[in-house]
Amino acid sequence: MFQTVPFRTTRGCIRAIFKRPLCTPVVNIFDRNVKRLQRERAAKSQHVELYDYIKDEVGYRISDRIFDVKRVFDNAVDLGASRGYVTNHVLGETVKKLTAVDLSPSMLSHVRGTPGLDFSVREMDEEKFDFDASSLDLVVSSLSLHWVNDLPACFRAVNKALKPDGVFIGAMFGGETLYELRSSLHLAEQERRGGLSPHLSPFTQIRDVGMLLNRANFTMLTIDTDEIVVGFPSMFELMGDLKGMAESNAAFNRPLHISRDTLMAAAAIYKDMYGKDDGVTATFQIIYFVGWKPCPSQPKPLPRGSADVSLKDLGKLMDPKQVGDKK
Numbered sequence: 001m002f003q004t005v006p007f008r009t010t011r012g013c014i015r016a017i018f019k020r021p022l023c024t025p026v027v028n029i030f031d032r033n034v035k036r037l038q039r040e041r042a043a044k045s046q047h048v049e050l051y052d053y054i055k056d057e058v059g060y061r062i063s064d065r066i067f068d069v070k071r072v073f074d075n076a077v078d079l080g081a082s083r084g085y086v087t088n089h090v091l092g093e094t095v096k097k098l099t100a101v102d103l104s105p106s107m108l109s110h111v112r113g114t115p116g117l118d119f120s121v122r123e124m125d126e127e128k129f130d131f132d133a134s135s136l137d138l139v140v141s142s143l144s145l146h147w148v149n150d151l152p153a154c155f156r157a158v159n160k161a162l163k164p165d166g167v168f169i170g171a172m173f174g175g176e177t178l179y180e181l182r183s184s185l186h187l188a189e190q191e192r193r194g195g196l197s198p199h200l201s202p203f204t205q206i207r208d209v210g211m212l213l214n215r216a217n218f219t220m221l222t223i224d225t226d227e228i229v230v231g232f233p234s235m236f237e238l239m240g241d242l243k244g245m246a247e248s249n250a251a252f253n254r255p256l257h258i259s260r261d262t263l264m265a266a267a268a269i270y271k272d273m274y275g276k277d278d279g280v281t282a283t284f285q286i287i288y289f290v291g292w293k294p295c296p297s298q299p300k301p302l303p304r305g306s307a308d309v310s311l312k313d314l315g316k317l318m319d320p321k322q323v324g325d326k327k
Contacts (some may be wrong), residue, residue: 028149043083075135087114090193134160163297174286189266216291222290224288237268
């Protein structure tokens, strides 16, 4: 039986990244070849479009954020484009030329773009982001970077490829994603096996994304989070959809098998703890971020101590009575 497992937040892994010197070799957590094979298998499924509901929704939201930036981008890249969840929503009036890159050529074969959009596809591992320095106006990434082993290096490569005042817009799964499934598997395995196996992939928190972007020399950061809650008949339908999304575990130390009795126990725990009248729910936490490459033309903060209004007086400024008295 195929085993599909959720994500896990591993704070120690993120802290280790911050503390290690830049010259220290990166510890690879994910097997990128396994992830490529998973995407290839998902892309070749007859019903691949049935599992697009999360990624297509987030891709649409990312494309909407591109439209919010009131400028026309000459050259853009969709990093980890998959089946074109962002590219298929980008308008040619906003982006003149777009290159969709992904680890899986079969995924890229599904990219269709929009009428009037000049786009191309290019097979490329997200960990080996390679574009000429200062050649891009925009880089977008939707629900792909959570499988990258060395996020700091990836962010630095994106920053290097952007022109001054270029923008990086993206979305990642957050640490609270699938917490229901994570808890159920933990409790079931602890009860049946007396311990825990690494069924869950390391994942990041919202505060870590900001620190990584700052370290990669991005400025004027905007980071927010949202949750998408999806209903399923049972835990097994959720696991099947994760497989169809190509979001199965790809960690090197992942167990290759989970026993039937543990799965049945996890399904019962899931239903008991997070069940509804018509099934169960699963939560997907999405972290959105926007970062800009520094440029002399960007707004700069005023010198320290130059403010003429104290923060403690903000309440008075917003008081209609105070405003009326001044008039």
